[in-house]
Amino acid sequence: MSISRRTLMRNAAALGAFAGTGFPHIWIKNADLARAAAGEIKVGVLFSLTGTTAIIEESLNKATILAIEEINAAGGIKGSKIVPIVEDPASDPATFSEKARKLVVGDKCVSVFGSYTSASRKAVLPVFERQNNLYWYPTLYEGRECSKNVVYTGAVPNQQQDEFVPWLIKKFGKKFYLIGSNYIYPKEENNYCKKLLAKYGGEVVAEEYVPLGHSEFSSVINKIRSTQPNVIFSTVVGDSVVALHRQYRAAGLDPEKMPMASLTTSENEVAAMGGEAAAGHFTSAPYFQVHKSPENEKFVAAYRKRWGADKVTHFVSEACYFQTYLFKQAVEKLAASDITPPNIRDAVKGQETVAPQGRVRIEPENLHTWLWPKIAQAKSNGQFEILVEAKEWLKPLPYAAYPGQVCTEKGLVEKS
Amino acid sequence: MRAAGKRFAGGRSHGDSRVDQFIEQIITGLSIGSILLLVAMGLSIIYGSMGIINLAHGEFVMLGAYTAWLLQSHFGLGLLASLVPIFIVVAAVGWIIERYVLSLLNNRPLDTILATWGVGIMLQQSVRLMVGSELRYVQMPPSLSDSTDVLGFSVSSYRVFLFFVAIALFAVTWLLMNRTTVGMKLRAIMQDRSVAASFGINAKRVYALTFAYGAGLAGLAGALVSPLKSVSPDMGTGYVVDAFMVVVLGGVQSLAGTVASAFFLGELSGAIAFLQNDTVAKAIVLLAIVVLIRFRPEGLFATRVRT
Incomplete structure (x- = not known):
């Protein structure tokens, strides 16, 4: 065999250049369609179905779709159906940002549900801030973020x-x-x-x-x-x-x-x-599948019925599920002509819903969520046993580790 | 030694704790090395004897793990009982790929890099489409799920088992290559294909068998590591990198080199991970390989083998 290192490198470089060029998204349809026209409300669903984190993001896609189907089956939002536009960002932050642009600019979605990793959220953030659109992020994460264009429904460190x-x-x-x-x-x-x-x-x-x-x-x-x-x-x-x-x-x-x-x-x-x-x-x-509440029994049963009896629900898929209902509640408050991302954002502030984990609320100041912390121990049957449940819901403090900073409605404020 | 181990497991005394740590770390390195050897052996056979850079190697590892999962969850077969079927299944996949893809490209190195890469992606995506992308669970054989004493240190029985399996598979492979007719034919083809063919050796058949054997070994490796790690459609990506590092460092056509480099890398990364952390270990190991390859481009053992 004789591959010289040089030929190998040259070929690899050519291959890389080919792969890097990619296929730009030039086929964006319906560019002038109004945002909520003809009894349809378009939302993006941006969870990876391929790549490394597909392992978990697939279940987030499923929980979101389940909630949308339930809402539509119950008559939609004041008669309008929610139309999910599903994209696969392939676990790659650059693709996340590209697909987010497509959903926001091309499809004119009024909101996008998406992301598991912080890296992918950071990658789409500029898109949502520049277009003043709204991103719904269901994952527990590290805090220290104060965007006016993201609704955070997962737990923060505190x-x-x-x-x-x-x-x-x-x-x-x-x-x-x-x-x-x-x-x-x-x-x-x-x-x-x-x-x-x-x-x-x-x-x-x-x-x-x-x-x-x-x-x-x-x-x-x-x-x-x-x-x-x-x-x-x-x-x-x-x-x-x-x-x-x-x-x-x-x-x-x-x-x-x-x-x-x-x-x-x-x-x-x-x-x-x-x-x-x-x-x-x-x-x-904040959530375990074994948590006892009528809302959770309903969620688990519906999830299994829709996606298979061997499937489990977990603390991120639960947030996907209830955040879709919070979206519905917020849009319900608006007249059909007012359904725009900034209006939805203002309408969701202070909204409450009874989630599978208990009653949750969007904190108006920082768009994070009041949740019910729980401590559980894993059992050999693959489920948890909840040992400690919070007596009251806990306020989200995304800057808990940084006493000098606080996230307010106006943005990040430095305390002296 | 046994007493020292007991003390180690408890509060530990100060006198010989450094020696204890050292020995424990050597054992750990051997364990890491044996897993590297398992994963790299199939690649070493294919790369070393056929000159094919098999980028689908990681996917063969993954297929082995998935076959283990399938046999266990749908047919109730334990891991040890499924090893032979797993080897046969993955070897068959390898045989088909050699027969209907690679041999049609006349096993030309550059073409086969691209072809095996493509095959790898297809295998990965078909597994994802057929069984979904969730992590899968392969049970550890219950008889090996506790820990044993090695020189007074408590070591996972399963890791000890893996160590011996890796050594055994190496021995079998060495015997196949050096003490059987097929092995002799293969070595003849490696020296000069056309001369070998003129002596009546069916090179196509030997190549197909070699590739199938390498794939089967990769499949076994995947099945064997799955109880310690996790099973997912893209699990192969990490293993293929490890396997290439081992094979390149060991010297391309040397089985003994593969063994030496697997244990060397195992000890090195284990030790750095203990003294620093795994992130640093990964970087330093790669750096060490780059430096070694710079001064010994044929790898550690290349000169010793071709007799």
Whole structure:
């Protein structure tokens, strides 16, 4: 065989140039159609159906579509049907931004539901801010954002940690091992966690980040053995969660003495790692599939009926579901001629709905959501057992880790 | 040693803790290395003997993991019992691809890079379309799901098992290459295809068998690592990178080089991950390979093999 390095490079470069050129979106139809004409309200649904995060985003697409179908079956919004325009951004931030432009500028959607990762949200943000459109983001995330063009319906750090961290210290001890995937979300969560630890007398024995998609945790497990923490505080995401749990179990570590406390492990990840690897570990989130409420029973039953009996619901798909209902409520308040993204944004402020997790409310100041924090322990049957439920809903504070800053209706304000 | 291990598991005394850590880290490195070896072996066979840069290697790994999942969830077959069927299924896929795609391109290196890349994408997407993109679950054999004592250190039994399987598969492969007629024919073709053909060796058939064997090994690797990691349609992407690093560092036509480089990379990345973290380890390992390749372009072991 004889490939010289030079020919190989040349061919690779040519291939790259070809792939990079891509196919611009020149086929944008219906460019002059009015936003809510002919009894139709167009919304974008922007979750990856292919690529790395398709694993989870597929379920977000499904929950959103389910809610839209339910609303339409019940007569739509004052007689108008919601028409979902589904795009596949393929887990790639650049494609997210391109598809978002297409949905907002080309299709004239009045809102777009989308994104799982922070990277993809940051990528579409400029599009929504420039076009003054509205993005609905269902994922728990790191906070520290104050956009007037995004409605955030997932938890921010204070809603997952304020109760969780002191509870863990009390129950297991004060030595925390912080482990996360190497990107912004885990770093900001750990940032807030360290503040809480300082406040409650906890201590960080190690803080470490593994590459995204990492699946070899033996060295991490050796370090855990040698530092002997009381709690492993995990913000590892995606399939790394599965690898970490399975290798933790295979190494013979004991969740009763040294549990993992996660902000990211949901029913979805538990199904993939197997109940026995998840059993005994803890997660803090506003929603678990086992939560008992009439709204949740209805949601779980409808989801399974529509998408398959083996499917699970989790804390991000639940937010997808209720945020679509909040969208409906907001649009209902508007006259047909007033259905524009800024009006929807103003109408959604202070809206409340009874979500599967309990009653939720959009905070007018920062467009984040009042939620019901819960602490649950994973069981070997793949479900959670809820151990602690908040007595009242908790206000979202996206800048909780930054006392000098606060997100208000006018935007980010620096306090002196 | 056993006593030292007990102390280690508990509060640990200060005297020999560094030695303990060192030995434990060596064991960890061997475990990481054995997984690398498992994943790289199939690629090493195909690349080394046929000169085909098989970019669909990761997808063969993925197919093996999915076959394990399928056999387990639909036919109730445990992982150990399904190893032989998995090997056959993935080898058959490999055989079909060699027979109907690669051999039609006369196994020309540049054409086959593109072809195997395309085949890989198709395999990935067809799995996604057929069984969906959720993560899948493959159960660890219950008999191996606890941990055992190795030199007084508690190590996952399954990892120990993987280590021995990797060594065994290497031995089988070595024997196939060096002690069987097919292996001899293959080595003859590697030296000079036309001369070998003039001696009546059916090169096409030997190539098809070699590719199928390499694919089967990749499939086995996928099935074997799936209980420790996760199963998803794009899981192959990470493995193909690891496998290429191992094969390139070890020397393209050297099985022994593949073994040495797998364990070297395992120890290196394990040690750096322990001293620093996995992000740094990944960067330094890549850098180390670049530097080594700069001074030894044929890889570590190239000169020793071709006898």
